[in-house]
Amino acid sequence: MTGAKHPHARRHTIAVLVDNEPGVLARVIGLFSGRGYNIESLTVAEVAARENLSRITIVTSGTAQIIEQIKAQLSRLVPVHKVVDLTTDGPAVERELALVKVASIGDKRVEALRIAGIFRAHTVDATNESFVFEIVGRSDKIDAFVNLMEPLGLVDVSRTGVVAIARGTQPL
Amino acid sequence: MSHEQDINGAEILLKALADQGVEVVFGYPGGAVLPIYDEIFKQNRLRHILVRHEQAAVHAAEGYARATGKVGCVLVTSGPGSTNAVTGLLDAMLDSTPMVCLTGQVPTSLIGNDAFQEADTTGITRPCTKHNYLVKDVNDLARVVHEAFYVAKSGRPGPVVIDLPKDVMTAKGKYVGVGKVRHKTYMPKVKGEMSAIEQAAELMAGAKKPILYFGGGVINSGNAAIDLAGKLVKMTGFPFTQTLMGLGSAPASSPQFLGMVGMHGTYEANLAMHGCDVMVCIGARFDDRVTGKTSAFSPHSKKIHIDIDPSSINKNIMVDVPIVGDVGHVLEDLIRVWKAKQLHIDEKALKSWWRTIDGWRSKDCLRYVRSKKVIKPQYAIERLYELTKAKDPIIATEVGQHQMWAAQFAKFDVARHWLTSGGLGTMGFGLPAAMGAQVAFPDKLVVNIAGESSIQMNIQELATLMQERLAVKIFIMNNQYLGMVRQWQELLHGGRYAESHMDVHPDFVKLAEAYGHKGRRVDKPADLDDAIMEMIETPGAFILDVRTDASENVFPMIPAGAAHNEMLMGPEDEAGNPSSEDGMVLV
Numbered sequence: 189m190t191g192a193k194h195p196h197a198r199r200h201t202i203a204v205l206v207d208n209e210p211g212v213l214a215r216v217i218g219l220f221s222g223r224g225y226n227i228e229s230l231t232v233a234e235v236a237a238r239e240n241l242s243r244i245t246i247v248t249s250g251t252a253q254i255i256e257q258i259k260a261q262l263s264r265l266v267p268v269h270k271v272v273d274l275t276t277d278g279p280a281v282e283r284e285l286a287l288v289k290v291a292s293i294g295d296k297r298v299e300a301l302r303i304a305g306i307f308r309a310h311t312v313d314a315t316n317e318s319f320v321f322e323i324v325g326r327s328d329k330i331d332a333f334v335n336l337m338e339p340l341g342l343v344d345v346s347r348t349g350v351v352a353i354a355r356g357t358q359p360l
Numbered sequence: 361m362s363h364e365q366d367i368n369g370a371e372i373l374l375k376a377l378a379d380q381g382v383e384v385v386f387g388y389p390g391g392a393v394l395p396i397y398d399e400i401f402k403q404n405r406l407r408h409i410l411v412r413h414e415q416a417a418v419h420a421a422e423g424y425a426r427a428t429g430k431v432g433c434v435l436v437t438s439g440p441g442s443t444n445a446v447t448g449l450l451d452a453m454l455d456s457t458p459m460v461c462l463t464g465q466v467p468t469s470l471i472g473n474d475a476f477q478e479a480d481t482t483g484i485t486r487p488c489t490k491h492n493y494l495v496k497d498v499n500d501l502a503r504v505v506h507e508a509f510y511v512a513k514s515g516r517p518g519p520v521v522i523d524l525p526k527d528v529m530t531a532k533g534k535y536v537g538v539g540k541v542r543h544k545t546y547m548p549k550v551k552g553e554m555s556a557i558e559q560a561a562e563l564m565a566g567a568k569k570p571i572l573y574f575g576g577g578v579i580n581s582g583n584a585a586i587d588l589a590g591k592l593v594k595m596t597g598f599p600f601t602q603t604l605m606g607l608g609s610a611p612a613s614s615p616q617f618l619g620m621v622g623m624h625g626t627y628e629a630n631l632a633m634h635g636c637d638v639m640v641c642i643g644a645r646f647d648d649r650v651t652g653k654t655s656a657f658s659p660h661s662k663k664i665h666i667d668i669d670p671s672s673i674n675k676n677i678m679v680d681v682p683i684v685g686d687v688g689h690v691l692e693d694l695i696r697v698w699k700a701k702q703l704h705i706d707e708k709a710l711k712s713w714w715r716t717i718d719g720w721r722s723k724d725c726l727r728y729v730r731s732k733k734v735i736k737p738q739y740a741i742e743r744l745y746e747l748t749k750a751k752d753p754i755i756a757t758e759v760g761q762h763q764m765w766a767a768q769f770a771k772f773d774v775a776r777h778w779l780t781s782g783g784l785g786t787m788g789f790g791l792p793a794a795m796g797a798q799v800a801f802p803d804k805l806v807v808n809i810a811g812e813s814s815i816q817m818n819i820q821e822l823a824t825l826m827q828e829r830l831a832v833k834i835f836i837m838n839n840q841y842l843g844m845v846r847q848w849q850e851l852l853h854g855g856r857y858a859e860s861h862m863d864v865h866p867d868f869v870k871l872a873e874a875y876g877h878k879g880r881r882v883d884k885p886a887d888l889d890d891a892i893m894e895m896i897e898t899p900g901a902f903i904l905d906v907r908t909d910a911s912e913n914v915f916p917m918i919p920a921g922a923a924h925n926e927m928l929m930g931p932e933d934e935a936g937n938p939s940s941e942d943g944m945v946l947v
């Protein structure tokens with residue numbers, strides 16, 4: 189039971205600092221699939237080349253007990269330095285980037301461009317019949333933008349998944 | 361500048377094993393590990409035990425590790441060698457047994473090419489090891505080996521795989537010693553939170569109906585923890601119980617011992633767990649075999665949980681006072697706090713709690729109907745125990761009814777004398793595990809209590825016993841059935857015995873003889889003592905084929921999905937079909 193559908197399930201964003209070694213991502217993903225936890229999004233990239241550290245940001249959901257389990261299970265993986273629940277440990281900023289392709293002509297094309305302006309999306313590619321917009325924001329903002337593009341000729345979406353960082357002066 | 365000479369990978373490996381104090385490796389050769397075997401050939405410090413199947417190498421290393429407290433060591437080849445080891449690795453993982461398993465791998469240039477005997481060993485073993493490594497550069501090798509031993513034995517112990525491509529074993533590189541390796545991330549917390557320990561002490565002092573519940577973590581923590589567990593028992597006068605893995609963590613001969621807890625635990629242990637007001641869980645993990653139905657588990661108690669693994673806490677059962685730390689360290693602090701605060705138990709309440717418990721005890725839940733005609737399995741173990749206890753034997757088991765009867769009827773006053781597969785329940789564990797223990801203690805009496813079916817899962821090790829002159833005594837409780845399967849079919853599936861009876865079994869006496877050992881069959885209760893004495897007194901390995909009553913079931917039993925106070929006590933309880941629909945899907 190993932191607990192993801194439990195009435196008390198809540199969405200959590202968890203940051204995990206790991207040694208950037210082969211297999212570390214497989215370990216994290218295997219832990220989630222093997223124990224039936226839910227992954228809504230997962231991002232990973234090296235963040236400190238000299239110390240050979242990568243940061244994984246996972247968005248998951250579950251009851252408080254499941255989230256505690258997830259954190260404990262992540263913490264006991266050998267290459268894991270740190271696990272922080274950005275949802276519970278003070279305020280944090282979350283961002284996601286999406287590239288959104290819209291193909292249309294006439295009024296629809298004009299409307300797509302106008303809405304992109306409202307959302308402060310950048311146009312990073314254009315042809316006579318299409319745009320690629322780059323939009324940055326919280327996931328729900330991107331959801332809203334994608335929904336609005338749907339009737340305006342939406343043909344493709346690529347999203348990065350969530351990255352997040354705590355507000356204030358402190359490191360992870 | 362280092363003045364160390366470059367040496368090849370296989371030499372580095374052996375040097376690192378020597379520095380880690382490894383004396384024995386259980387293994388089986390093959391193409392990918394030939395350079396390592398070549399190095400083994402050239403020295404005589406490290407003893408290699410040549411098993412007959414890689415699964416047995418891993419179980420043997422488990423037996424060795426559990427009997428000694430040291431890290432077990434295994435060496436197998438690539439591909440089929442490593443896949444054969446997988447069951448053993450998961451067994452070690454679930455029972456928190458420290459082990460380093462070296463697996464051969466195809467040369468780095470061929471990895472990913474579906475080369476001959478290539479397997480993605482790190483991929484396959486990732487979920488069944490505590491950690492694993494693929495060494496691609498010979499200059500990482502020594503560090504990785506030292507790290508692997510550190511990881512295997514620190515915190516909650518477990519198996520670690522090191523995958524060794526053949527070219528890394530022949531490449532030249534530098535050795536680094538143990539002292540120079542420090543782990544960057546893995547530093548388990550051993551000291552418990554003082555405020556939580558104080559809270560625990562006070563809860564215990566205020567308890568009216570307390571119970572101590574010891575698990576395998578006490579034994580894994582080490583001798584200090586085992587001593588302290590005994591001290592805690594004496595100091596508090598509390599009743600205590602143990603899990604299957606915790607047997608021997610405190611002396612079974614103590615009058616405070618209630619017997620094992622759980623599915624086939626005693627009536628008094630399970631009812632005391634159910635009715636207690638303060639439960640102190642020490643190095644155990646509220647496994648489903650212990651708790652039964654979690655929603656009805658010990659409903660009125662405050663629970664204290666001491667465990668080195670934070671993920672064990674609040675996993676199955678929510679507790680009131682979690683203490684993350686090593687059992688030895690935490691018990692030391694707990695006893696110190698108890699004395700410093702001059703805490704006392706509530707004598708009057710405890711007396712009345714003991715009266716209640718004695719009432720449960722008087723039910724004599726392990727009693728069985730004796731027979732002059734057939735050997736009752738319980739009787740077989742009782743006699744084995746009585747006739748060997750002076751020798752303080754190490755007892756291994758396979759998996760099934762015989763394992764549960766052994767847990768109920770053999771008694772352990774010391775730790776590390778009980779080797780059983782608890783978490784994974786692996787048939788075929790016992791013979792190789794007994795073999796590993798016998799390697800560590802060649803002069804000790806080591807008995808494998810086996811089922812006639814389980815024993816056949818690693819029977820080939822009879823050859824290893826002969827080759828290494830290991831005098832393991834194999835006590836087969838032969839009921840001609842997959843007895844535990846038959847029991848579940850009887851209780852839960854209307855007596856439809858699908859595929860749980862085997863018409864064909866080998867003649868175990870002849871089988872023993874075929875491998876050069878001695879053996880005997882016994883089917884009359886009157887001959888049993890004599891047969892057991894012959895088994896013990898005959899030099900070398902021995903198979904005693906004990907024909908037992910095939911219809912006997914293990915009681916008490918908490919059916920899957922039932923609560924501790926819904927125990928079946930014996931055949932008379934079977935009729936009232938106890939199993940809920942929810943229970944039927946549980947294992």
Ligand SMILES: Cc1ncc(C[n+]2csc(CCOP(=O)(O)OP(=O)(O)O)c2C)c(N)n1
Nearest residue numbers: 760761762787811812813814841842843844
């Ligand atoms: C490798 C493996 N396969 C299947 C099982 C399921 N299983 C549990 S007990 C048991 C029967 C064991 O029979 P036997 O060794 O004769 O012991 P008995 O129960 O008769 O004492 C089986 C098949 C298991 N535990 N392990």
Ligand SMILES: [Mg+2]
Nearest residue numbers: 811812841843
């Ligand atoms: Mg049997």
